[in-house]
Amino acid sequence: MAEEKKSPLGDELSRRQFFTKLGLGSLSIAAVGTAAFSYQYLEPNVLYEPSPVVNAGKPDRYPLDSVTLDVNNAIYIIHSQEGYFSLSAVCTHLGCLTAWKPELGIIACPCHGSKFYVHSQDAHKPGDKIEGPAPRPLPWKRCWLNDDGDLLVDRSTDVPALARDSFVRV
Numbered sequence: 001m002a003e004e005k006k007s008p009l010g011d012e013l014s015r016r017q018f019f020t021k022l023g024l025g026s027l028s029i030a031a032v033g034t035a036a037f038s039y040q041y042l043e044p045n046v047l048y049e050p051s052p053v054v055n056a057g058k059p060d061r062y063p064l065d066s067v068t069l070d071v072n073n074a075i076y077i078i079h080s081q082e083g084y085f086s087l088s089a090v091c092t093h094l095g096c097l098t099a100w101k102p103e104l105g106i107i108a109c110p111c112h113g114s115k116f117y118v119h120s121q122d123a124h125k126p127g128d129k130i131e132g133p134a135p136r137p138l139p140w141k142r143c144w145l146n147d148d149g150d151l152l153v154d155r156s157t158d159v160p161a162l163a164r165d166s167f168v169r170v
Contacts, residue, residue, distance in 0.1 A: 052156035053152055053154050053155075054075065054153045054154075054155060055146075055150050055151075056075075056077050056143075056150070056151040057151060058149060058150060058151070059079070059084055059145070059149070059168070059170045062084065063079065064079055064081070065081075065119075067100045067102070067107075067118055069089055069099070069100050070089075071089075071097070073155060074088065074090050074097060074155070075087065075088060075141060075153055075155060076088075076089050076100065076107070076118075077151070078118065080119065080126075082169075083167035083168050083169040083170070084143055084151060084167065084169075085126070085143060085166055085168070086140065086141040086142075087116075087126060087127050087139070087140060087141065088138050088139045088141060089138075091109040091111065091112075091114055091134055092114075092134045092135055092136040092138065092139075093109065093111070093112055093114055093132070093133050093134040093135065094111060094112065096109050096110065098110075098114075098116070098138070100118070105118060105119065107138065109132065109134065112132060112133050113131070113133075114129060114131070114132030114133060115129070115130040115132055116128065116134075116137065116138050117130060125137075125161045125162050126140075126161065127139070127161060128161075137161070139158040140158060140159050140160070140166055141153050141154060141157065141158065142154040142158075142159050143166075144168060151168060
């Protein structure tokens with residue numbers, strides 16, 4: 001009888017077995033990739049943003065004729081003789097955060113030099129542009145008091161300037 005040759009590596013794969021395993025491995029990898037992309041497609045792609053309504057605290061925190069910048073929410077809380085109102089702190093030119101300049105009594109944009117009124121002067125209302133490249137005045141934001149007596153500001157809702165319901169009176 002002829003002796004069978006045994007390879008030193010043990011069992012060798014035939015060509016057919018090699019391509020079968022290679023094909024099954026490739027199909028397995030493709031199936032896992034398809035499942036991963038299918039899961040990503042079916043999962044809702046939702047961006048969770050903070051609420052546009054901001055609790056600015058008790059109105060007595062703001063002294064008369066004060067301008068308070070809330071940097072985190074990009075709003076000004078202003079307490080004037082007429083009551084409380086809120087302006088956006090985002091410049092209407094390119095979206096820079098403006099700064100309150102108490103020595104000049106204006107709101108100024110550090111990026112390109114736009115300046116805005118804070119108090120009513122002549123025919124100008126708070127938020128109107130004094131000078132600079134800003135195309136529009138700073139928008140007024142809706143304010144109201146909640147049941148607990150806190151001042152709330154809705155950053156997503158613009159209200160007309162100097163309208164009767166634009167001020168919160170305490």
